[in-house]
Amino acid sequence: MGKKDCRADLAFPYNLPDVFNIILQSAPVVGLTLVGADNVNNIIRLSKDINLTTWGENITVYLGVLPDGRTGVTIISSSVLGTEIMARKHNQKHVDDLTAELYRRLPGGCPQQMQM
16 A cells, blocks of 8 residues: 555444445445456445645445454555645545545444454
8 A cells, every 4th residue: 555545444233235236325425436347256345536735546445244244344445646746635535534434324334344
């Protein structure tokens, strides 16, 4: 992950297919475009288009089942070029917006404890 990339690790007490579908429904609500959805490997690829301050961002969402049975979700936002002055701010906004929408639609979610 580059210095301007942003990441969130979340956990939800819902089954993986339901969380996968909620993410697909949530993306357009927060202004993200679906690029691809792989429900075999549980990866969703989203994007945000170019504008005056950025060449666009790629957002990748990885899902998996945690040992306690919850669904783990990792959201990573990275800039297409990574050289934009506002890149980190844009990436953080995408992660925060998608996270907030998921918490709204999936009550009981929380940040995932990272295991070192």
